[in-house]
Amino acid sequence: MAGIDTESPVPKYYQLKEIIRDMIEKEELRAGQAIPSEREFCERYGISRMTARQAIMELVNEGLLYREQGRGTFVAEKKLQQEAARLTSFTQDMRDRGMRPSSRVLELEMEPAGPVVARMLGVDRGIRIVRLRRVRDADGEPMALETSHLLYEVAKDVLDVDLSKRSLYEELGKVGVRMSRAEQSYEAGLVNEAEAEHLGVPAGSPALLIERITFDQNDRPFEYVKSTYRADRYRVTTVLYPQ
Ligand code: GLP
Structure with missing residues (x-):
């Protein structure tokens, strides 16, 4: 030994x-x-x-x-392939880490797409969007602040669901939305004043900024998400394979 x-x-x-x-x-x-x-x-x-x-x-x-x-x-x-690049929800991500996920819904609004969201989702400005802002907790402690912009057309059937208790992706799955892929970027950043209170850390704390565009089974981008993760609590791992 x-x-x-x-x-x-x-x-x-x-x-x-x-x-x-x-x-x-x-x-x-x-x-x-x-x-x-x-x-x-x-x-x-x-x-x-x-x-x-x-x-x-x-x-x-x-x-x-x-x-x-x-x-x-x-x-x-x-889960080799999955570790490499798994398209997971926050709920699943936390469960995989042995933690209990929950959320607090801060905003759930219907609004016309502004220029950035329209560009990210490849739609015309003014198209109906659902903006969902949640604090995402793990074992009752804030882990991330997440703002999702969803095509109303896709999200409309899950708006009655209590998204503080339920997984958005699981609910979308139930109404037939399948995720085919996502494009995701990571950037270093700092927690700003407005975020600090929700995340329970001082403003200026290190943050991991994650952006995602998620595509459905018809390869249509239906979700544009910006998240601020506490860098003291969250870490991303990727398995790399030789070419
Ligand atoms: C992750 C993704 C988001 C997605 C969310 C859904 O955090 N970065 O793009 O909206 O999961 O989470 P859930 O299904 O747990 O509500």
Whole structure:
């Protein structure tokens, strides 16, 4: 069994990550199986609780492990393609990370498309748009602020649904809207005054700004979204393959 080399310049938490990764690779730990507790790792490798916690936390963030509240930490299913570029909703994204999603609806308005939204969605200005602004929480803590601009034509059937409790994408799925792809960009930024209050962090805190245009099964862009994620809480991982 590989151990932790205390002489090595490689941080101990990183070594533990590699050990766990290896156990999964060799199927000593299988998908759905609980991993040893932090305490067991500490005893087995003579490391501190903090070291074990960091290793496990990073593997959860990378999607290799997932947590279930009150039950423990488990090995995730291998989802290679999905990890690479998965088109998920916030709800699913949080569930995959072992967290409980919820939302607070700040605005739900019908309005004519302005120049930016019209350009992003490839429609004429003035076309009817639904603007949905939500604080997105994970385990009851604010994670992101998200403003979606949806084609009214597509969103009209889900407007009666309580979007503070339900997933927009799941509801759209129920009325036959299938997502075929999305174009997404990430940018570093800062939380502004107006956002700070909703996100529960001081203005000027680091943020990850995410923009997405989502296409339906007919390759029609139906959603343009701008989100501000708390950079202290949220991290994106991507698997890269050689060409
Ligand atoms: C993510 C996407 C948004 C999308 C949202 C739907 O956050 N970036 O573009 O609108 O998910 O979330 P849900 O289905 O959880 O309501």
